[in-house]
Amino acid sequence: MDPDFYDKVYQVVKQIPFGRVTTYGAIAKFIGVKKASRMVGWALNNCKRDYIPAHRVVNRIGLLTGKASFPGENMMEDLLASEGVNVENNKVVDFKQLFWDPQILLKEFE
DNA sequence: GAATTGACGTTCT
């Protein structure tokens, strides 16, 4: 396996700004394993190593697919709501606006 | 070691 992969996922997710969200695919793309977007979710499932704001990561349409994997039933929604991200019917409101592309990190490093 | 599964995404029908 590739521990570096998980590491990158964690690093990226940790960098997600407050009140913003991103997608598994975006992270996968950023890392370079675009086609293995499933692995991103898998990595987050093993996030017990460190605290990861996994609630800020949703699928491509802003749907909280991983909601069920959280401790509480609406833990994910609650956390997002706490950050000012409204969730309706298991999906992020104005997801397109709140979307944060990891590629932005590269620009900041210029 | 083979078969199954999964917090996804794209493509073909």
Add this chain to the structure above:
DNA sequence: AAGAACGCCAATT
């Protein structure tokens, strides 16, 4: 436009 199928790769059984 909606639904089914497939690809991807690692972990679990």
